[in-house]
Amino acid sequence: MTSSLATPADLTATRRDDGTMVVTLGGDWLLSGVLPSTDALIDQLRSGVSRLAFDTTALADWDTGALSFVLRLSGTARTASVPVDASGLPAGLQRLLVLAEAVPEKADAKSDEEDYGVVDWIGLTTLSAKASAGETLEFLGQSVIAVWRFIRGKARYRRSDLTLLLQQAGIEALGIVVLVAFLLGLILAFVSAIQLQQFGAAIYVADLVGIAMVRDMGALITAIVMAGRSGAAYAAQLGTMKVNEEIDALATMGIDPIEFLVLPRFVALVLMMPLLTLFADAVGILGGMLVGIGMLDLSFTAYAQQSIGAISVTHLLGGLFKGAVYGILIALAGCLRGMQSGRSAGAVGSAATSAVVTGVVWIIAAAGMFSFVFYLLGW
Amino acid sequence: MTSASNNGAPIISVENLTMSFGDFVLQRDLTFEVHAGDIFVVMGGSGCGKSTLMRHLVGLLEPAAGRILYGDRDFTAASTKDRDAMLRRFGVLYQGGALWSSMTLAENIGLPLGEFTDLSPETIREVAAVKLALVGLSGFEDYYPSDISGGMRKRAGLARAMALDPYILFIDEPSAGLDPISSRLLDELIVELRDSLNTTIVMVTHELPSIFAIGTNSIFLDAESRTMIASGPPTELRDHSDNPTVRRFLNRGAAHG
Structure with missing residues (x-):
């Protein structure tokens, strides 16, 4: 001292x-x-x-x-x-x-984190999974009602909020989406070039990159970037609002927080995801082309013509549709985790993490399902 | 100050309310009435369920048993639509103000006005300015909640709670985080609003100076026995309650008879 x-x-x-x-x-x-x-x-x-x-x-x-x-x-x-x-x-x-x-130490004041056995663990996990599934279903139901009210023009939300969210999920995200999609196109072209060159079929790199990007990869990579960007942001925003009792303040004013907070985020992502996907598709093909022209000595016209011949409108529309669905999933995961967040700084952090994990899992699961269904339909 | 024995039908009646989280019962068998013009204080030690009671009264939590009536309308059994209509006539001031952080003060106050009235945007802005002036914040219309101090946020929260001229105002811990002078000014403001706008106030607090200065009636929630153990005007409870826990609390722990 x-x-x-x-x-x-x-x-x-x-x-x-x-x-x-x-x-x-x-x-x-x-x-x-x-x-x-x-x-x-x-x-x-x-x-x-x-x-x-x-x-x-x-x-x-x-x-x-x-x-x-x-x-x-x-x-x-x-x-x-x-x-x-x-x-x-x-x-x-x-x-x-x-x-x-x-004051003697209170015997029951210590948190009872005893060593649980496997059986306890299974039981507790099952109970919490059941509760969580219930919450998710309730949230889904409320979201559907909110969307229905939005379609009928009766939903309560602020136009200026929606504009800002559209900007954040649109133009502000474009740079990173374009960069990642370009690199993905490049990678796809490299991987396929090495194989296809062995058969002297280098020109088919254009088919492979084009179809892969437009059908699946463009939407998928955009969704994963947006899950990390917007999904986490939504969870953190709503979680912080919950900590500050801002969500309670909406509810006690008779304003539905789902309509006011979740709906605009949902609409913003559903509208912006297909547009971002379109950019990702184009830039991905450009990345492939760079490899085609630089490494495989293909001409610009040959590569472009081969690509255009390979990609059909069905591929394109299917990809954009997937993008919109991924947008729904990202918004739902982000907002769900945000609304479920506990009332502490740590809880907001885990809500953001969990939003990304949930979002990515849902996206990949949906992508798998799409591949199967589209295959069955012969698209 | 008016005493508890107010004539006429109660504005709020709580009947045998039990609050619980899952299997854990926080408080049981709460029965009390709030009359028009009261400044009704819900008091008790930390963790006894005061704030939880308020969250039940404004419908954020559902009672495990019992019911809550506003006038003669059953709030507990009301449909979502009726409930929202009733909620619009309440104002709630949360502990930290709970201002919407993405909006300016004027937008915060303007939001309920925009949603539930047909006023033009210009009029809404004027009304918001008036409300802010009433709580001593004129000129702060375009500030964001993060730009102002905790005490100012609380006053702005009060202005927002008063936006629709509610007939009942719920206040959670008005003096939490305020210095003694700001806290006293807030108390005076609450009395002023009650007198001039005829608002009934329900206030959750354990600040003795506020309780005695402005409380006209009260209930005391006990964390040990998990129910209310006293009701009546706070000063009367301090001097004449037959419950030693209540007397000790209201005398700040000093042994008193």
Whole structure:
């Protein structure tokens, strides 16, 4: 506390003839210094001591370091029914000791995180999964009602909110989507070029990249970028509003938070996702073309013609439709996790993380389903 | 100040209300009435369920048992539509103000006006300015909640709660986080609004100075026995309650008889 030249803490215990154990504390007992080990002393205390006393005449400076030691010692003494004579301690330390021991630790106050067995774990997980499924269904139902009211023009939300959300999910996201899609096109072209060159069928790189981007990859990569961008943002925004009781304030004003907060986010993503997907498709093909022209010595016209010949309108519309559906999933995952968020800073963080994870899982699952259904339909 | 024995039908009647989270019962068998013009205080120690009671009264939580009536209309059994209509006549001031952080103060106050009245945008802005002036915030119309202090946010929250001239105003911990002077000014403002606009106030707090200064009637929730253990005007409870817990609380822990 005062001087930087602390004398090291020093601890000795002597046993008098009447069975009294006198613990002598010397030097500086500070948390910032080095404190002596106390385990040996605790063991001694348990072996036939009749009284515990202290000698602190050589104690220079002390803080919580000394208090926690004394507390531990007197706690052990109490369980071993050894009387404690605290009169040898400095007055301040005596008062702190009384304060710390005034209220016995509440036995049931500790959180009961016992070691659960596998059976408990299965049971608890099942119960929470059931509760979570119920919440998700309720949220879905409310969202459908909100969308229906929106279609009939009766929904309550702020136009200016929607404009801002459209901008955030549209033009502001375009840069990153374009960059990622371009690189994806490049990668697809490289991978296929190596294989197709062996057959002298390098020109088919254009078919492969074109169809893959337009049918599936364009929408998929856009969705994954948007899940990390908008999905997480929505969860964090709604979670923070929940912490601040802003969502309660809407509800008690008779304004439906789903309509007011979830609906505009939902609409923004459903409208913007197909547009972003369109850009991703085009830029992805451009990336493939770069490889085709630079590495495979194809001409621009040959590559472009091959691409146009390969891609059909069905492919294009199918891809855009997928994009819109992924948009629905991202908005739902983000808003659901945001509305479910707990009321603390940590909970908002996990809501954002969980929104991305949920969003990506839903997207991939939907992509798998689409592939199967589109295959069955022969599209 | 008017005493509890107010004539006429109660504005709020709570009958045998039980509040619980799952299997955990927070409070049971709460029965009380709030009369017009009251400043009704819900008091009790930390964690006894005061704020939870308020959340039940404004429909954010559903009672486990019992019912809540406003006038003679059953709030608990009402349909969502009826409930929303009733909610529009309430104002709620949350602990931190709960202003919508993406909107300016004027937009915060203007939102309920825009949603539930046919006023023109110009009129709405004027009304918002008047409401802000009433709580001493004129000139702050275009500030965002993050630009102003905690005390100002609370007053702005009060202005928003008063936007639709509610006949009942619920206030959660009015003095939490305020210095003694701001807290007293807020108390005076609450009395002023009650007197001038005929608003009935339901207030959740454990601030003794506020309770005695403005409370006209009260109930005391006990965390140990999990029910209400006293009701009546706060000063009367302080001096004459036959329950030692209530007397100790209202005398700030000092032994009193």
